[in-house]
Structures are given as C-alpha cells and as structure tokens.
Amino acid sequence: MTTKQRKLSSGARNNLFAYGLLFPSFIFLSLFTFYPTLKSIQLSFYSGPMTRLQFSGLEQYKGVLEDEIFRKVILNNIIFMIGTVPTSLFLAMYLAIWLNKKMAGSSLLRTSFFYPTIVPLIAVANIWLFIYTPQYGLLDNFLHMFGRDDTNWLGDPNTVMIAMIVMIIWKDAGFFMIFYLAGLQNLPRDVYEAGEMEGAKPFQMFRHITFPLLMPTTLFVMIVAITNSFKNVDHLYIMTKGGPDNASNLLLYHIYEAAFTNWDLGKAAVLTVILIVIMLGITAFNYLYLDRKIHY
C-alpha cells in the first residue's frame, strides 16, 4: 500500500466513524424534521380525503390566502409579535441594568421576575384566567377600588389581545433579563472609565456605550422572542380557544384547529408550510441582514 492509499482508507474510515456517531441523531431529525417538512410541502399541493388525494397545484394556497380568517390570524400574530417583543425586550434591559448593581433585595427581585419562565404556559393560562375573570377576578377586584365597572377582558374582541400580550410579557421579560444580565457582566470596564473622564451623563453612557454594546444580546433575544410569538399558543386552549370571533387566534393554533378539529389536511399542510417559511425567514433575516449591521 502506498502512503496515499493508506491516507484515503483512513479518511474513509474517519467518514464512516463520524457517520456512525451522527446516525442516532440523524434518524430522529429525518423522521421528525426533514421528512415532515417535505411531506407538508408535497401535501400542500394536494386536496381531498387522505385515501383519494388529488393534485390541485396552487389552488389551496389561493384558497388559504383569500380566506378572511387566515388573514385575521396572520394580522393577529403580527400584532401579538409587535405587542410582546419590543416591550419585553425593553423591560428586560431596563430590569437588568438596575438589578445588575448589587443592592439589598436585588436577588429577591431577580427571582420574582424570573420564576414565571419555569411555570408551564398551560398553568400560566389557568392562573391568568382567574385574574381576567369579570366581576370576581383579581384585576376587576382591583379596579373596583377605583370605581371601574366590570370588564370581560377575554370576552371582548377589543381587549382580549392586550390581555394576552400583558400575560406573555409577564412570563418572558424575566427570561430575557437573564441574558441581559449576562451581557452586562461581559462589558469592558475601560470604555465606561473613558466615558466618565469625558464627563458623560448616565443617559448618554447608556445611549452611546451600553445600548450599542448590548446589541449582540438584543439580536439573540429578539430571535428567541419572535420565534416564541409564533410557537407559544398553549394559553389559547384554556383561555379563549382563539375567540371571541378569532380575535385572539394565532397561526399555530389555527393549524391545530384546521388539522384536528376540522380534519382539513390540505389546508393544515398549506398553513404549516407558511409557518415554516416564516420561521426560516426570521432566522435568515436576523443572521444575514441584522447580524452584519451590528459591530461586535
């Protein structure tokens, strides 16, 4: 055997070895990520019952895109995203900046903001359902003190989305705060010293030093927050079932209804493909576009 041949065969053995190591992960990724994704794309072009599927091209896409409820659901999801993401990011950053300093009670406060993260969303929904119940719910009880009348927070299309948004901010702000606390601890001291020498005011320090230096953290947290706003729908099952009149319905819950309440497989496949495209789009936009604009 020449040395070249031996190299090749050890290369081949390396390949086999690596493939063997990756094999267990790869089976499950194939079964529950790659295959379902491709299957959804394929199924989205077919219609009819499962046993007699007929090719229908883009017909179903047309149907879904023209559907009033679909448009409402997408609009809801965008409102939900715009309502939750910037607010919880801002709140998280604000909390982190003030709780980063060591003072009496700061770890107690951190705990109070962080614990909602580990409470299951379905349990959160149970608790907040009590809070939002008209008349004897906690919120109305509180508002009675100011002479306000009862409000059906979850039953009124005008308030239901706000109610959901507030709840999700409560659940997520503390989670994002942790990343900002970590980010703050990694900031270089000397930049601040230079800032102090120049006589910068606290707010100027924040605007010109802290905020830009925290941009990588913000980018990461933003991706997590945006994907969460499409992923987290458990609360709808308990609180509103998407109602009233679809006012609180979100895309993933709409998929659940299409697939498991109405058994409309073609529509569910189209909706799933749309959701996959959105998820890929968010990540691609963040990494390919925003990432380049941020200076590390």
Add this chain to the structure above:
Amino acid sequence: MKKLNYGIIIVLGIISFIPLLWVIITSFSPGNQVINGGFPFWVSNPTVENYVNAWKTAPFLQYYFNTFVIVSGVLIVQLVTVTLAAYAFARVNFKGKNVLFILFLLQLMIQPEILLFPNYQVISQLGLVNTKLAVMMPYWASAFGVFLMRQTFKQVPYDLDEAARMDGCKWYQTLWHVYIPSAKPTYIAFALVSVSHHWSNFMWPLIITDSVESRPLTVGLALFAQSYETGAQWGMVAAGTVMVIMPLVLAFFLFQKQFVSSFMHSGIK
C-alpha cells in the same frame, strides 16, 4: 432618579410575584370565599379540601408518573444522541461535515413544536398514536443540545485527548473519561433546560395522547380545569395548578443558581 427607578422596579417585582402568591392562597381557600369577594390575599379558614378533591377527581398520580417517564425518557436518549453527534462535529474531520451541520441547524429554526400536524402523521404511520413513546420521540434528537455540547467539547485541550490515546484508550473510553467529565456543567445546564421544557410541553402531548395511561400532567391539568367553569370551583383548579407547577417552582428555588446559569448557557449558540 435612582430612587425613582428602584421604586418602579420594586413595584414591578411585587406585581410579578402576585400571580404565584394568589394561586397558592386560592388553593387553600374554601370555595365560597373566592366568589364572595373580600381581600383576595387572605384566607380566614384555610383548608386542604381543594387538594383532596382535586386528587380524587383526576388521576394526578398517574399523570405525575407519565410526566416523569416522559421527561426522563426524553433526557436519557437526548444525552446519548447529543454526546455522540457533538463529538463527531467537534473532533472528527469527515466528508460532508458542513452540509450535515447545516442540516442539523435546520432543527433550530423548524422546531418540532411547529410541526404538530405532519409529525402526527409520522407517528400514526409508525402506529404509535397514544403512547408515551410518541410524546418523547420527536425530541430525541436535539440540534440545540448538539451545538451546546460541541462548543464545550471543542474547549477540551487536544493534549488530554492525545494523552488518553497514547495510553491505549479507545475513542469511547476517551469520550467517557476525558470529554464527558469535563463537560459536566454543560450537561447539568442542558438537563435542566430539557426537563423544564418537557415538563411544560402541552400542545404536542395534547394531540398525540388520548388516554389516562399516556397523558402528561399538563394535558391532565387542562382537561381537569376545563370541566370547572364557575368561580366556586376555582379553589380546586388552583390546587391542581399548584400541584403541576410546584415541583418545578420548588426545584427552582432550591437550585436557583444552576437554573439561571443553565438558561444562560442555553444562550450560547
């Protein structure tokens, strides 16, 4: 200025704490007290009746058992798949490494949570609907875990690896004696994130399970809560809710530091 901001934060902190406090207090309140109004953070005649009734009405013990099996079943398999894949990506040079890496990356963007409907079809083709196995399987590969572990394995000095090989260690012995021990904090971080995630998971088990034998706590709680719509039974629903969140909340208060740092670890991508 400083005082104002701390004031705001203290008020927010109290507001944030109220839902937990309230659900616990309500769970010990007699039924009529909840709807009759009065100060909601005080119970004049605390009772454990709600817990007794909730425990009697729904098979919580079975649900606990199911959740426990599911959570540990997911974690144990994940630890194996993640370790092997991470080792390959961190320390073996092979053909197609980049392509495979990107394929793994896809799972970070297309997580099993959003594939509810097509994954249901896969499970039903495998004939596994309504089993605990079906609840676990979509999570047996974790791209997130692979990236987390790969990062950690890469920090293990090559010298250690080589020294072990010189001593005649096979690759699995090196993995076992060198890589895994040095990645212990990352394993703990991953385990905490995985356990709390799967303890909380709801939509997927809701769809794929249909009986008491395979349903986890979250689904059991949702069905239980839905059968009581009037305020008079809030105490019972609150008791059920507390039973589901308590293991996590208690673990969190006991291992706060590990929890917080594990969630921070989960940010490394």
